[in-house]
Amino acid sequence: MKRSGPLFTLLAGLVLALFMLSVNATSGTGSSSYTDSSSDPAEPTAPPAASTPAERPSPTRAATPSPSPTPTKKAPADARYAGRTDDDSASVAITLRDGEAVAYFCDGRATESWLKGDVEDDGSMRLTGKNGAKLDGRIVGDKVRGTVEIRKRTWAFTAPRTSKPSGVYRATSEVRGQQLDGGWIVQPDGSQVGILKRDGKPAKAPRLDPDTGAVVLADGGRLTARPVVP
Amino acid sequence: MSVDPNAPTQGGFPVPPRAGGPPRAHPARYLVPALVAAAVAVGLGAYGKVHDPEGTAFNLAGFSSTGAVKAWLATTALGFAVLQVVSALMVYGKLPGPSWSAGVHRWSGRAAFLVAVPVAVHCLYALGYQTATPRVLWHSVLGCFFFGAFSAKMLLLRSERLPGWLLPVVGGLVFAVLTVVWLTSALWFFRTFGVTT
Numbered sequence: 001m002k003r004s005g006p007l008f009t010l011l012a013g014l015v016l017a018l019f020m021l022s023v024n025a026t027s028g029t030g031s032s033s034y035t036d037s038s039s040d041p042a043e044p045t046a047p048p049a050a051s052t053p054a055e056r057p058s059p060t061r062a063a064t065p066s067p068s069p070t071p072t073k074k075a076p077a078d079a080r081y082a083g084r085t086d087d088d089s090a091s092v093a094i095t096l097r098d099g100e101a102v103a104y105f106c107d108g109r110a111t112e113s114w115l116k117g118d119v120e121d122d123g124s125m126r127l128t129g130k131n132g133a134k135l136d137g138r139i140v141g142d143k144v145r146g147t148v149e150i151r152k153r154t155w156a157f158t159a160p161r162t163s164k165p166s167g168v169y170r171a172t173s174e175v176r177g178q179q180l181d182g183g184w185i186v187q188p189d190g191s192q193v194g195i196l197k198r199d200g201k202p203a204k205a206p207r208l209d210p211d212t213g214a215v216v217l218a219d220g221g222r223l224t225a226r227p228v229v230p
Numbered sequence: 231m232s233v234d235p236n237a238p239t240q241g242g243f244p245v246p247p248r249a250g251g252p253p254r255a256h257p258a259r260y261l262v263p264a265l266v267a268a269a270v271a272v273g274l275g276a277y278g279k280v281h282d283p284e285g286t287a288f289n290l291a292g293f294s295s296t297g298a299v300k301a302w303l304a305t306t307a308l309g310f311a312v313l314q315v316v317s318a319l320m321v322y323g324k325l326p327g328p329s330w331s332a333g334v335h336r337w338s339g340r341a342a343f344l345v346a347v348p349v350a351v352h353c354l355y356a357l358g359y360q361t362a363t364p365r366v367l368w369h370s371v372l373g374c375f376f377f378g379a380f381s382a383k384m385l386l387l388r389s390e391r392l393p394g395w396l397l398p399v400v401g402g403l404v405f406a407v408l409t410v411v412w413l414t415s416a417l418w419f420f421r422t423f424g425v426t427t
Contacts, residue, residue: 006384009340013347020351100362116362128358174424230362 076123080167081144082187083159091185091193092157093168094125094137094144100230101125103135104168104183105148105155108193110202112183113150114170116230162188164227165210169194171225175217182215184208184225259392263385271378274350278359278370296356298426300349301416307349308412310342311405318401343380346408350377369414376407 082093090107096119103115115135117127123139125146137146142161147154169184182205184194194205196217208215208225215223317335320327353373361367383400386392 003388005336006387009343010381010384012340013343016344016347017351020348021355024351024355116360118361172422179423 076119076121076139080162080164081159082162082166082168082185083143083157084187085148085155085157087155090155090157091187092135092148092155092159093185094135094159095168095227095229097230101127102168102228102230103127103137103148104170104185104228105133105135105150106183106185106193106195108195108204110195111150112195112202113148114183115148160188166190168228169208169210169213169225170228171213171215171223173223175221175223180223182208182223182225183228186210259386259389263382263389266385267378267382269378270381271374274354274377275359275370275374278354278357278374281354281358295423296352297419297423300352301419302427303345303349304412304416307342307346308408308416310338310345311408313338314342314401315405318398322398342408346376365414365418369411372407372411372414376404376411379404379407 076096076099078097080093080095082091084091090105090111092103092105094101094103099119101117101119104112105115106112113129113131113133115127115129115133117125117135119125119139125135125137125139125144127135127137129135129150131151133151134149135146136149137144137157137159144159145157147156149155166186166188169186171180171182173180179199180196181200182194182196184192184205186192186208190210192208192210194208195202196205196215197203206215206217213225213227215225217223314335316325317327317331317338319325320331321335350373359370359374361370379400383397383404386397386400
C-alpha cells in the first residue's frame with residue numbers, strides 16, 4: 001500500500017505557497033508593513049527633475065558608466081563613501097567591507113532607506129532595501145556614482161570617498177517602551193543629516209557627535225550611534 | 231534503531247516493516263526522495279537568488295510588522311516540531327504515550343509545515359536568498375535545505391522496506407534544521423526588536 005497522506009501534505013503546502021504568492025503578486029505595495037518611512041501623503045522633497053544639473057545621468061542603469069573594470073581581479077577595497085543626490089535634497093553614504101556594501105539614503109526629514117548587497121569585482125553594486133528600495137552604483141575612481149530608487153522615485157547621486165568621522169551611523173534603542181531607530185550621514189565637511197524614528201514615525205534627528213557617537217535627545221535621553229559596516 | 235513492534239499498526243504510522251519482501255530496497259526508494267529534495271532545495275534557493283526581492287508582502291491584521299508575523303508563525307512551527315519529536319518517540323515506544331500518538335505526530339507535522347510555508351513564501355518573495363552576514367547566509371541555506379529535507383521525509387514515508395534508522399534520522403535532521411532556521415530568524419528578531427506582536 002502506498003500512503004498518500006504525505007503527498008497530500010506536500011500538495012497542500014504547495015497550493016498554500018502558490019496562493020500566497022498570487023496574493024503577494026496582486027496586492028501591490030500598499031499592504032506592506034515593511035515601511036521605509038517615506039511619508040507618502042506629503043512627499044516633502046522636490047521632484048528630482050526640478051533641479052537637474054546638466055550632467056545628471058538618466059535615472060536608469062545608464063547612470064553607471066560603461067564597463068571600465070579595474071585591471072586586477074579583486075574585490076574593491078574597504079572604504080567609506082558619503083555624498084549627496086544630484087538635486088541636493090538628500091544624502092547617501094555607503095560603507096564597503098569584504099566585498100559587501102551597506103548604504104543609507106536620508107533626506108533628514110521623512111525619507112530614508114537602508115540598503116545592502118554585494119559589490120562586484122568591477123566595483124558595481126546593486127543594493128536592495130525594504131519596500132523594494134534599490135541602489136545601483138559603481139565605483140569610479142574615488143567616487144561612487146549611481147541612482148537610488150525608493151517608492152518609484154529615483155535620485156542620482158555622487159558619493160566621494162571619505163574617512164572617519166565622516167560616514168554613516170546608526171543607533172537603535174528602546175527608551176521608556178518606545179522603539180528608537182536613528183540613522184545619520186556625516187559629510188566630509190562635517191555637516192550631517194539624520195532621521196530618528198520613534199515607533200516607526202520618522203522625524204529630523206538630533207545632532208550626532210561624530211567623534212563619540214553620542215546623541216542627546218530633546219527629552220534629555222541619550223543614544224549612542226555606531227558606524228555602520230556590512 | 232530497533233522498532234517497537236506495537237507501533238507500526240497504530241493508525242498506519244509508517245514505521246518501516248522489518249519482515250517480508252526483498253531484504254534490500256530498490257535504490258529508487260532512496261534516490262527519488264533524495265533527488266526531489268535536492269531539486270526543491272536548489273529550486274527555492276535559485277528562485278530566491280534570481281528573483282528580484284520585492285521587499286513587500288501582505289501583512290496579517292493585529293501584528294505590528296511582517297517580521298513579527300513571521301517570527302510568531304515560525305515559533306508556532308517550532309512548537310509543533312517539538313511536539314513532533316515527542317510524539318515520534320512515543321510512536322517508536324521510547325516514551326510512554328497514548329495510542330493516538332501517531333495521529334498527533336501526523337497532524338502536528340502537517341500543522342508545522344503549513345505554518346512554515348507562508349513564512350518561507352514571504353522570505354523568498356520579499357527578501358530573497360542573501361549572503362550578507364553569517365546569520366543571513368545560514369538562514370538562507372538552511373531555509374532552502376529544510377523544505378528539501380521535509381519533501382524527502384514525506385516521500386520516504388511512502389516507501390516501505392526502508393532501514394529502520396532512516397526515518398528517525400531524516401526526521402531528526404528536519405527538526406534540527408528547522409531549529410537552526412528559527413534561531414537565525416525568529417530568535418534574532420525577538421532579541422533585536424523585543425518579543426512583540
